[in-house]
Amino acid sequence: MDDLSLGTRNKRGDWAPTAPLEVAPFWQRPLSLRKVLAWVPGYFWPWNLFHMATALAWWAWVVPDQQTLKTLSWGWALYLYAVNAAAIFLFYGGIELFWYVVRKQGNRFKYNAKFPGEQPSDVFWFKSQNLDNFLRSFLVSIPLWTLVEVLFLWVFANGYVPWLSWQAHWPWLIALTLLAPALHEVHFFCIHWLIHQGVLYKYVHSVHHNSVNPSPWSSLSMHPVEAFLYHAVALWHLVLPSNPLLALFQLHLAGFGAVNGHIGFDRLELTEDMPLTTHAYAHYLHHKYFEVNYGGDGLIPLDRWFGTWHDGTKAGDARMEARFQRKKAKLNG
Ligand SMILES: [Zn+2]
Numbered sequence: 242m243d244d245l246s247l248g249t250r251n252k253r254g255d256w257a258p259t260a261p262l263e264v265a266p267f268w269q270r271p272l273s274l275r276k277v278l279a280w281v282p283g284y285f286w287p288w289n290l291f292h293m294a295t296a297l298a299w300w301a302w303v304v305p306d307q308q309t310l311k312t313l314s315w316g317w318a319l320y321l322y323a324v325n326a327a328a329i330f331l332f333y334g335g336i337e338l339f340w341y342v343v344r345k346q347g348n349r350f351k352y353n354a355k356f357p358g359e360q361p362s363d364v365f366w367f368k369s370q371n372l373d374n375f376l377r378s379f380l381v382s383i384p385l386w387t388l389v390e391v392l393f394l395w396v397f398a399n400g401y402v403p404w405l406s407w408q409a410h411w412p413w414l415i416a417l418t419l420l421a422p423a424l425h426e427v428h429f430f431c432i433h434w435l436i437h438q439g440v441l442y443k444y445v446h447s448v449h450h451n452s453v454n455p456s457p458w459s460s461l462s463m464h465p466v467e468a469f470l471y472h473a474v475a476l477w478h479l480v481l482p483s484n485p486l487l488a489l490f491q492l493h494l495a496g497f498g499a500v501n502g503h504i505g506f507d508r509l510e511l512t513e514d515m516p517l518t519t520h521a522y523a524h525y526l527h528h529k530y531f532e533v534n535y536g537g538d539g540l541i542p543l544d545r546w547f548g549t550w551h552d553g554t555k556a557g558d559a560r561m562e563a564r565f566q567r568k569k570a571k572l573n574g
């Protein structure tokens with residue numbers, strides 16, 4: 242597929258989409274019913290359905306029975322870690338392998354022309370972004386993902402919070418399922434904005450931002466504080482009346498879904514004529530410019546409401562520059 246029909250490439254070889262990023266259509270004015278209807282399939286397919294499918298699979302085949310979950314033990318906790326780690330190894334590793342190692346698509350639709358493997362840097366463990374990001378994912382973030390999982394399963398199993406059944410509460414549980422991606426976006430925006438402030442950025446979040454040119458392994462390359470806060474989104478299901486399957490779905494939206502912002506390609510060509518939209522550009526711009534796009538891709542447009550939205554256009558650049566200038570002027574008194 243010709244990527245220049247949908248975008249432009251600069252002298253450095255970096256590709257950018259021509260169409261500006263848009264927030265979800267129900268936030269746009271004038272409201273267009275046609276646009277809202279056209280948006281619905283993409284809300285489900287493929288990413289959110291994929292996260293739901295993995296949550297269902299874990300629930301059916303991985304999560305131990307309620308009796309086992311009642312007692313905390315290393316046995317089932319380590320088993321959950323092993324399955325989560327193996328799944329991420331296959332899922333993220335598969336994208337790395339085909340798009341970053343074999344480079345089946347070359348740099349068609351790739352925002353940054355360079356591949357991280359070609360750029361050794363002192364900021365990374367062993368000077369390698371890939372190795373650094375990989376080790377942080379498996380030694381830090383996936384253990385903390387699993388810790389959150391163990392916590393909510395144990396709390397539900399012991400009846401410390403209500404465990405709503407699907408038979409009795411299906412309308413609410415379906416509504417909560419549909420809202421889970423929005424909850425993810427609000428939670429992520431809040432903790433992400435927080436760790437961009439002062440010492441939290443310096444000691445915590447800068448670890449993630451070392452990857453200016455992210456690849457799939459960058460997704461979960463986090464400081465432990467960030468990794469816990471990020472996955473803790475699932476703990477909202479202990480506060481809202483919910484069900485452990487939905488908490489698991491919420492957790493998978495975070496853990497597996499982290500890859501979306503870090504794929505580095507606008508479309509993954511599964512085959513030449515079957516491109517899969519990645520929704521990666523908003524978060525790519527965040528890695529490029531730092532203080533824009535703290536949230537996701539505009540399902541709940543908090544960035545627009547707080548003035549930090551960058552839609553990828555020249556006008557977006559100008560708005561960002563003006564904001565940085567105002568901030569500088571304020572700091573200089
Ligand atoms: Zn990121």
Ligand SMILES: [Zn+2]
Binds near residue numbers: 437450531
């Ligand atoms: Zn950030």
